[in-house]
Amino acid sequence: MINDKESQKIVDIIQNFARKHSLWVLAYGTGCGAIEIPPTMTSRYDAERLGVRGAATPRQADVLLITGYLTTKTLKRVIRVYEQMQDPKYVIGFGSCTINGGMYFDSYNTIKALDRYLPVDVYINGCMPRPEAVLKGFAKLQELIQAGKADGSKKYKENLEWYRANQKEVIPVWRMPEFNW
């Protein structure tokens, strides 16, 4: 009775509702985008009314918010942080730099497309995206979670070899613990 499909559907709806309305964000302030996070959280735009709240450590976080460009050096740390987060986890790519490199399109030291290295669920476009755009991005993520389509972490597990090959391409010195869930 507990494990049949119908009751699993009901449990999924409840769990997805809770996940959707309680997003603990680990704002990885890599680039200039981190400056847009304080106005999003404080009294003018107040993201906490949507259940969005800052998390202190990767272990507690649900959403990894990558704000801006990633150099190959910081990419290593971001991968480490992403693998420390607990399932289900989501990634938001924030700003043009995570989509196509933005103004760093011809830089030798930054990665251009974040999607090759980590599974991104939602992109927020703009350079910089304003707090309204950030809230829109969170709303989109909530829609995806409710529909059960925000399965980036599942994609990462299934295509780990592909992601690892891409990551090792740009990170020459790979001294990291193996990914253990």
Place this chain on the structure above:
Amino acid sequence: MLKEILYYTWGAVVSFVLAFSVGITYMGLNRKVTARVQNRIGPPWYQNFLDVIKLGSKKTAIHHGVMHHLGPAFLMVSSVMSLLIIPILNNGRFYPNLNFHGDLIFLLYIMTFGPLGMALGAGQTGNPNSAIGVTRGLAQMAGFEIPWVMALVALMIQYKTTSIVDLMNIQAETGRWLMFSSPFAFIAAIMAMFGMFRYSPFDIVGAPSELASGPMSENGGKYLFTMMSSGSVFAFAKLTLYTDLFLGGADNLLVLVLKTFVLYMIPVLYGVVNPRYRTEQAVRWFWGWPSFFGLLAILQASFF
């Protein structure tokens, strides 16, 4: 015999559910009040329910060893044990709990048991933030335990009993709350409550931006779920204890919720307008006026 055991177990379950839901709601209201003070709208009052469900439905949870695995369980055990000892309503109108003569002394021990177990668990994670958080937490505990114990000892001397139920009965017989008949003990206990709840300015243990939430920094998912639930149960237990000791207990659940909410708002409202103390400032604060009032309470109890 079996019927009695079942009755007690059922009472424990009902008390736990009550304490959990009321405590979680209070924590949600705390977030709402903080938001309103900061001129925000704030999350809905049921936000913490959603957080707890989300944490409970996380699919993975990593632990760093047996002691780390047991740390949150120790917290939960300590909370539930204090809840079962503290009488919820006057005259045993709610389900009977396990109180006995001398439970006030037992309670002093069992209330520190959970944080100590958590400290052991945090030690095994190997995270430096956890270790710093634990040392800070123990220092703060050494701070607020002194006025708290002084207040309770004053009550024990004044009324010559170590039973919570006896103290409640005394208040019911004389019709005077202990808040008025031993005011210094009440002041010392309330000031110690600031440290117990660990809201700012005494949030030095789990300072999120300074220590990455301290002892709980390696706990995610279901561990954090256990810690949040145990925190809410413990908050309700402490508030009920204060109501029982100083505010004459409660005759029904509505009065209990009202009194505990008023008590809960004291540390919350003090916290939202205060920044964070450093560790030595916090300890000095507790060993200053609160301990002085505790001493006055003991003097009053001994000589008047």
